[in-house]
Amino acid sequence: KKKPLPNPTIYSNRGMTLEEDINETNDYYRDTGKAIIHKKPTPVQIVQVDYPRRSAAVIKEAYFKQASTTDYNGVYKGRYVDFEAKETKNKTSFPLNNFHEHQMKHMESIIDHGGICFVIIRFSTLQATYFYPADSLLKHWKNSMNGGRKSISLESMKKEGYIIPIQYHVKVDYLHIIDMYYSTNGGNNNG
Amino acid sequence: KKKPLPNPTIYSNRGMTLEEDINETNDYYRDTGKAIIHKKPTPVQIVQVDYPRRSAAVIKEAYFKQASTTDYNGVYKGRYVDFEAKETKNKTSFPLNNFHEHQMKHMESIIDHGGICFVIIRFSTLQATYFYPADSLLKHWKNSMNGGRKSISLESMKKEGYIIPIQYHVKVDYLHIIDMYYSTNGGNNNG
Ligand SMILES: [Mg+2]
Ligand SMILES: [Mg+2]
Numbered sequence: 001k002k003k004p005l006p007n008p009t010i011y012s013n014r015g016m017t018l019e020e021d022i023n024e025t026n027d028y029y030r031d032t033g034k035a036i037i038h039k040k041p042t043p044v045q046i047v048q049v050d051y052p053r054r055s056a057a058v059i060k061e062a063y064f065k066q067a068s069t070t071d072y073n074g075v076y077k078g079r080y081v082d083f084e085a086k087e088t089k090n091k092t093s094f095p096l097n098n099f100h101e102h103q104m105k106h107m108e109s110i111i112d113h114g115g116i117c118f119v120i121i122r123f124s125t126l127q128a129t130y131f132y133p134a135d136s137l138l139k140h141w142k143n144s145m146n147g148g149r150k151s152i153s154l155e156s157m158k159k160e161g162y163i164i165p166i167q168y169h170v171k172v173d174y175l176h177i178i179d180m181y182y183s184t185n186g187g188n189n190n191g
Numbered sequence: 192k193k194k195p196l197p198n199p200t201i202y203s204n205r206g207m208t209l210e211e212d213i214n215e216t217n218d219y220y221r222d223t224g225k226a227i228i229h230k231k232p233t234p235v236q237i238v239q240v241d242y243p244r245r246s247a248a249v250i251k252e253a254y255f256k257q258a259s260t261t262d263y264n265g266v267y268k269g270r271y272v273d274f275e276a277k278e279t280k281n282k283t284s285f286p287l288n289n290f291h292e293h294q295m296k297h298m299e300s301i302i303d304h305g306g307i308c309f310v311i312i313r314f315s316t317l318q319a320t321y322f323y324p325a326d327s328l329l330k331h332w333k334n335s336m337n338g339g340r341k342s343i344s345l346e347s348m349k350k351e352g353y354i355i356p357i358q359y360h361v362k363v364d365y366l367h368i369i370d371m372y373y374s375t376n377g378g379n380n381n382g
Contacts (some may be wrong), residue, residue, distance in 0.1 A: 001365070036300050038260055043232040045248065059235065059253035069229055073264060078305025080266035109227050114269025 018087045018122045018129070021115035022072065028169050035175055037074030037081060043067055064155065069106045076175060081176070082107070082114035083134075087122045093151040094121055096144050104141050107134040116178060120164070130161035130179040207279045209313045209320070211264065212362035219274055219360050226366055228265030228272060233260055260297045267366060271306035273298070276363070278313045284342040288333050296354050298325040311355070312348065322353035322368040330373060342374075 018025075019039070027033040054141035058151040086098050086109070110117040117134035137152075144150050162177045207215075210230070220226045239252035242292040261275040275298070277289050308325035326341070335341050353368045 018239070030300070033303070036297075036304050036306075039231040041234040041256075042237075044235050044237075046233075046235075059250065059255070062235070062249055062250035062253055064250070065232075075271035075301060075304045075306040078271065080271040081271055082266070089204055106227075109221070110266060112229050113266045114264040117225075145298070 016171070018085050018120065018124075018172070019047075019071075022085055022120065025170050025172045025174070026072070026074075029175065035070055035074060035076040035081070037076070039072055040067075040069065043111065047113075061153045066100060066102075068102045072104060076116065080113075081112045081178070082112070082115050082117045083119060085120045085122075087124050089125050091123065091125050091149075093153045094123075094157060095151045096141055096149065098140065099137075104121070104138065108138055109136060111138075114184075118174075118178075120172060120174060123154070126164075129166070129172060130158060131155050131164050131174050132161040133180070133181065136160040197270065200234070206380040207362070209276050209311065209315075209363070210262075213276055213311065214366070216361050216363045217263070217265075220366065222341065226265060226267040228263055228267070230259075230263055235311070257291060257293075259293045261294060267369065268305065271301070271304075272369070273301045273306050273308045274310060276311045276313075278315050280316050281315075281342075282314065282316050282345075284344045285314075286342045287332055288341065290328075290332065295329065297314075297327055302326060302329075307373075309362060309369075311365060312352070314345070317345075318357075320355045320357070320363060321348050322355050322365050322372070323348060327351040 003079070023039060026035075026037045026039070026144050030038060037159045043065040044059075045065050046061075047063070048057055050058045050060050052058065052178045056175065070082055072085065073080070073082040084099070084103060086094070088094055088098070107117050111134055117132065119137055120129060122129040123131050126127070132152075136156075138157070162181065164174060164177060165171050167173055202217050211269065216226045217226075217230070219347045220228060234256040235250075236254045237250055237252075238254065239250070241251050248260060251265065261273055263276070264271070265272045275290070275294060278320055279289070295337050300307050302325055310322060310323045310325065310328055313320040323343075327347075329344050331340070331347070340354070353372065355363050355365060355368060358364055
């Protein structure tokens with residue numbers, strides 16, 4: 001008797017956020033010795049801390065700070081990897097105002113220093129997740145600063161990005177795309 | 192008339208912490224295009240958040256989480272750089288219980304993945320700051336787990352580490368040591 005093969009697409013309906021999917025993927029990469037990638041902690045400005053006797057310090061007042069860098073970084077085959085993850089409910093384009101100027105400057109610096117830099121963009125309504133190289137993003141962002149289009153069309157995303165297939169243990173298998181992208185771009189192009 | 196040259200050693204008396212010195216160094220590295228290295232935000236477990244009308248969300252209850260990785264990471268010449276900074280008032284040795292097991296495991300993984308990994312250790316009383324390769328640290332730590340010495344003697348620190356001279360704009364010029372360490376170790380040794 002054949003056991004029915006589980007359908008990978010059911011995973012996209014579980015209500016998992018992109019961040020949860022990436023965290024799971026990173027755990028898998030770590031456990032299998034493929035790469036060490038961590039989510040950076042949320043930056044918080046701490047204002048007041050209580051130190052109750054015999055128990056842990058309690059933060060009583062703090063504020064969320066705007067992230068000056070990206071969500072994730074780490075090491076893959078000795079190289080520095082840095083990326084941001086974003087979800088949108090839009091169906092036809094990705095709005096560029098999802099990125100802050102200092103995030104864009106950060107990504108530009110990472111490329112300048114030879115790091116691997118990209119964004120993972122999920123169109124949640126379309127159930128489609130893309131690996132999108134930071135150099136393409138920077139091109140669109142600079143163009144928008146000069147009065148150009150304020151979003152990346154789905155068409156550009158399909159042309160310049162790479163769809164990340166949903167898989168069992170690796171929900172967002174971006175290393176696979178890094179390997180592919182660097183081999184087809186001769187290893188010199190900064191993803 | 193000759194202007195008196197400022198004495199670099201006065202800087203070590205200013206009451207700057209090692210963390211402040213490293214942050215300043217990293218700013219300098221970024222501004223001069225040498226490397227992109229950031230301090231990771233303090234990991235915080237957020238329990239309660241208030242959302243007052245017309246103003247920013249206020250975190251009302253949160254706790255410090257134990258860091259599972261290290262203090263700093265980033266990119267230098269395309270490579271992944273990862274390090275921890277520690278200060279001690281001890282004069283003759285550095286106690287190994289300053290490191291947690293998961294930090295040691297993290298450093299070991301970084302080495303396995305070809306990243307550049309080290310610790311910066313300041314003996315504040317001695318006004319001496321060392322670049323100490325993670326592989327040497329791991330060797331001492333494993334030895335201590337097997338009943339060996341629970342600290343790194345100053346002698347070992349001098350032999351296996353590299354003193355970081357205090358300078359004007361670059362308080363803790365560790366990139367200089369990375370260059371030196373990798374050239375003398377043939378580039379294959381994981382710092
Ligand atoms: Mg994000
Ligand atoms: Mg530290």
